[in-house]
Amino acid sequence: MRRRAPDSGTIRLVSRPQLAVHGHFYQPERRDPFSGEIAPQPAAAPYRDWNARIDAECYKPNAEHGNLRHISYDLGPTLASWLSEHDAATHQGFVDSDLPPEIVEEKSGNAMAQAYHHAILPLASMADRRTEVRWGLRDFELRFGRRATGIWLPETAVDSATLRILAEEGVLYTILAPWQAVDSKLDTRRPYRVDTAGGKSIVVVFYDAAMSAAASFESDATMDADGFARDRVLPRIAGHGFADGTPLTAVIATDGELYGHHQKFRDLFLARLVNPGAGVERGFDITTVGRIACAPPQTLPAALVAERTSWSCHHGVLRWTGECPDAADGRWKGPLRVALERLATAIDTLAEGLTGDFMDAREFWRARDQYVDVIYGAEPAEGFARRWLPIASEAQRSNFLSLLEAQRWRLAMFASDGWFWGDPVRLETKQVLMCAAKSARMIDASAGTDLEGRLLDDLSIFSSPSRRIDGAAIYFEALSEAGQPRARG
């Protein structure tokens, strides 16, 4: 327990309407996996790279204005790791805002965890889903000094197996889009309970579609926070609340980068919206998603969640695996995913083979779930290896660590950004290809295999809609730009 207000334990029954804003703050891993550095990105000028630019336009000002103390947010681990290295003060702002003094229950702090690499969990194997969730929760615990109670699902992509894993890992709540509820008429102005197989349940807070869309896409609506509060928020939640005492509540959920990066000056809009100052009466209170989800009483009505749905594709999760109207020509997406899945299967099989003479396979996968401690820097790699393999040789421990590092990049290659946009020649797809290359080369070096050659064959089947070059050519381009052209073949 890090901090606890003296009046902890008292229950304040609130019947006034409430507004919560959630910011999903995230950037993919932009570091080249070979050098550990971000290559300069000229399109981000006048800043060196996109992380630096978005930090200056969004992360830093929102932390400095104190906005994070009044909203809920998730800070993706790949972004958090960059921030802690390049802008420690802003990183500290995110950490310190988790439990401002007015928070009564630590479990309803402002911050939520995020599944680690921002993979689309319904498209991942069960083992990968569990690892991504465990890494996200553990990174949060190390960074924020408490166990997370809520977790943000990348792209809010969900299915019942994913919700079951969250519940089994002790997650109390998540946020979904309203169209992810099976009942299209569900009143989203209160939280719901979703029962999962295995006898557990999880609280789902559905965000408000119209208000979130207005905040994200109608720049006129967010010119003036007081007008937004009066014209958009209050009409939606004015009233006495539900019969069981639950107040009428609305949640605005958007990318955190909206506030200052996607739209200029919206860091100031947010400041005024969530912290208008003493004496401003708007007819509703500001709260956070954690407080909505964890507020007593916990007898919540049940809801059902639609399988394989998400917030930024209205065609399920097709945006990240095949053709849907979000891309003019998405024929590259399926073959790219299949190529990386085939690579992942081979890497996993070889990892079990290469550790088989000194380690039980199930132990290896358990070790993978904890390897995030080494990535975070909470435990030195050598100590980690000695703890898992106390009687193995130095060579075996070194192999073990190199196979876990290969797993790290094999997990990173499924970051959703690689499939999000309309063309695989973009930086985001090149990034997942570099992660694939890193992982394949590490395994090839240990096992004498040619996974990289096989990957290239698989990548050659699809093409860039704009440049007509195939996936193997995009791979070569990405690796040459990083100074890592293919050594063999």
Ligand SMILES: [Zn+2]
């Ligand atoms: Zn779509």
